[in-house]
Amino acid sequence: MRKYSVFAIAREAMRAHKGWEAQWTSPEPRSSYDVIIVGAGGHGLGAAYYLAKEHGITNVAVIEKGWLGGGNTGRNTTIIRSNYLYEESMDIYEHSLKLWEGLSQELNYNVMYSPRGVMMLSHNIHDQQSFKRHINANRLYGIDNEWLTPEQAKAFVPVLDISKTARYAINGAALQRRGGTARHDAVAWGYARAAADRGVHIIQNCEVTGIRRGPGGEVQGVETSKGFIGANKVGVSAAGHSSVVMEMAGVRVPLHSNPLQALVSEPLKPIFPCVVMSNTVHAYISQSDKGELVIGAGTDQYNSYSQTGGLQIITHTLDAICELFPIFRRVKMMRQWGGITDNTPDRSPIQGVTPVPGLFVNCGWGTGGFKATPGSANLFAHLIAKGEPHKLASGLNLDRFRTGRLIDEAAAAAVAH
Amino acid sequence: MLLIHCPYCEEDRSELEFRWAGEAHIARPENIAAISDEEFAEFFFLRNNEKGLTYERWRHIHGCGRFFNAARDTVSDRFLMTYKAGLPKQPIPVASKAAAIAEEKTVETWEATEGDAR
Numbered sequence: 148m149r150k151y152s153v154f155a156i157a158r159e160a161m162r163a164h165k166g167w168e169a170q171w172t173s174p175e176p177r178s179s180y181d182v183i184i185v186g187a188g189g190h191g192l193g194a195a196y197y198l199a200k201e202h203g204i205t206n207v208a209v210i211e212k213g214w215l216g217g218g219n220t221g222r223n224t225t226i227i228r229s230n231y232l233y234e235e236s237m238d239i240y241e242h243s244l245k246l247w248e249g250l251s252q253e254l255n256y257n258v259m260y261s262p263r264g265v266m267m268l269s270h271n272i273h274d275q276q277s278f279k280r281h282i283n284a285n286r287l288y289g290i291d292n293e294w295l296t297p298e299q300a301k302a303f304v305p306v307l308d309i310s311k312t313a314r315y316a317i318n319g320a321a322l323q324r325r326g327g328t329a330r331h332d333a334v335a336w337g338y339a340r341a342a343a344d345r346g347v348h349i350i351q352n353c354e355v356t357g358i359r360r361g362p363g364g365e366v367q368g369v370e371t372s373k374g375f376i377g378a379n380k381v382g383v384s385a386a387g388h389s390s391v392v393m394e395m396a397g398v399r400v401p402l403h404s405n406p407l408q409a410l411v412s413e414p415l416k417p418i419f420p421c422v423v424m425s426n427t428v429h430a431y432i433s434q435s436d437k438g439e440l441v442i443g444a445g446t447d448q449y450n451s452y453s454q455t456g457g458l459q460i461i462t463h464t465l466d467a468i469c470e471l472f473p474i475f476r477r478v479k480m481m482r483q484w485g486g487i488t489d490n491t492p493d494r495s496p497i498q499g500v501t502p503v504p505g506l507f508v509n510c511g512w513g514t515g516g517f518k519a520t521p522g523s524a525n526l527f528a529h530l531i532a533k534g535e536p537h538k539l540a541s542g543l544n545l546d547r548f549r550t551g552r553l554i555d556e557a558a559a560a561a562v563a564h
Numbered sequence: 565m566l567l568i569h570c571p572y573c574e575e576d577r578s579e580l581e582f583r584w585a586g587e588a589h590i591a592r593p594e595n596i597a598a599i600s601d602e603e604f605a606e607f608f609f610l611r612n613n614e615k616g617l618t619y620e621r622w623r624h625i626h627g628c629g630r631f632f633n634a635a636r637d638t639v640s641d642r643f644l645m646t647y648k649a650g651l652p653k654q655p656i657p658v659a660s661k662a663a664a665i666a667e668e669k670t671v672e673t674w675e676a677t678e679g680d681a682r
Contacts, residue, residue, distance in 0.1 A: 388615070390612075390613040390615075391615050399606075399610045399612075400610075401605075401609035401610050401611065402611075402613050403611065403613055404613055404615075404638075448583065448584040449566075449584040449620070449636075449641075450584075450613055450614075450618060450620070450638050451638050451639075451641055452615045452638050452639050453638070453639060453640065453641050455641075457565040457566065457579060458565055459565050459579070459580060492609050548605045548608075548609045548610075549601045549602055549604075549605040550601070551601075
């Protein structure tokens with residue numbers, strides 16, 4: 148792999164940019180690998196990269212039904228933060244945030260991580276108490292998070308309406324300055340390039356149709372649309388389709404797949420300096436580097452794999468955006484899409500071993516998986532390589548639904564995610 | 565937005581009047597204190613989450629207020645039928661199955677709809 152640098156740009160500029168090489172190859176699958184990862188999103192590609200880099204396991208295939216990064220990695224609103232309430236959550240999201248900070252350098256790929264701040268609006272006394280509890284928990288754990296008065300919030304985001312007569316008046320906000328956004332495609336592409344450089348096979352347009360198990364119940368490999376591919380270790384990182392893939396091995400996981408929608412506006416001049424989210428009236432908004440307002444809506448209430456959602460969900464979000472930021476009322480929305488999120492009963496992810504020897508699972512990231520991409524991938528690689536979870540991810544096991552040791556971010560999180 | 569047929573009101577009403585209420589036909593264990601942790605986890609947390617035909621409960625919360633069951637395709641979101649609570653799992657009528665398959669084959673593109681109209 149040739150390194151990207153200012154000198155590379157200069158060199159290619161001299162020869163009409165004809166020397167750029169493909170970022171990753173598309174090889175035919177071998178008959179077997181040491182490890183197979185199902186799902187080439189950020190989490191799966193990242194896990195393959197860390198397997199190769201940190202654990203020396205390079206005989207790895209990442210198998211993808213569609214195209215690389217075309218699922219939720221390419222459909223989310225790219226919000227990064229780590230201000231969760233419980234230690235299990237703070238551990239993994241903060242691990243992830245620290246990896247984000249050095250990711251562009253590490254991958255030699257500009258993932259455009261931008262720590263522009265994530266602000267959560269408080270609209271009532273319950274929000275205020277909940278956010279302050281989060282802030283205190285975070286600060287005690289060494290994670291930055293601070294309380295702002297409405298005036299301070301307005302100073303940070305000048306277009307915010309803080310008047311007392313506003314329909315959704317605010318009484319303060321929580322701000323995590325290290326939170327922000329990154330470029331979603333670049334994360335998948337950067338990991339794919341770095342993993343392929345270390346010998347990982349990325350096999351796109353290849354659907355896993357079954358998981359083959361031996362006489363002892365152990366994993367022997369996967370049946371795919373390109374034939375059987377053997378491996379003693381299979382990691383499933385299939386987001387909204389995790390239930391479907393796990394069912395192939397006879398493992399039931401406590402997931403609901405729900406559509407989640409997002410939309411972007413026409414490009415505007417820079418006007419919005421950070422990410423603002425409001426749980427109470429349900430709005431997420433930031434501005435991409437291209438100038439589009441990126442807006443996240445809510446999930447639909449029912450299980451679905453349709454990658455579309457109801458229009459009433461979007462209009463509900465836009466109602467709130469127009470009230471909070473009256474200046475955006477005449478902005479036109481350009482594109483809208485949906486992804487399928489995999490939600491657990493306690494709204495915390497599942498990463499761990501399964502009852503099937505050799506089968507590992509990384510799922511349940513629900514509506515908030517993008518921010519966790521590097522951390523989740525890093526710890527998933529550890530899990531697959533060692534056969535047991537890293538201590539930062541040990542609480543995320545599948546067994547917690549039997550033992551009752553849930554990580555109840557559903558009730559306690561500042562937002563649904 | 566979905567259009568849902570309430571089997572009690574016998575009307576198609578908008579999704580805004582309804583609340584989804586999870587997988588249908590799950591029987592609560594008779595003596596819940598006696599079951600093992602595994603059985604409890606199974607009953608309480610594990611759901612089928614099917615891709616394709618699913619049986620689920622809905623509640624007409626802003627209408628008659630009653631729970632009922634529905635069979636729906638989770639890929640097309642099309643309702644195949646709805647039926648009253650308490651009835652056993654209903655087989656899917658052949659006609660609605662065929663209609664669902666026909667609908668799946670219909671690919672609506674801009675050219676096929678707006679484009680032709682112009």
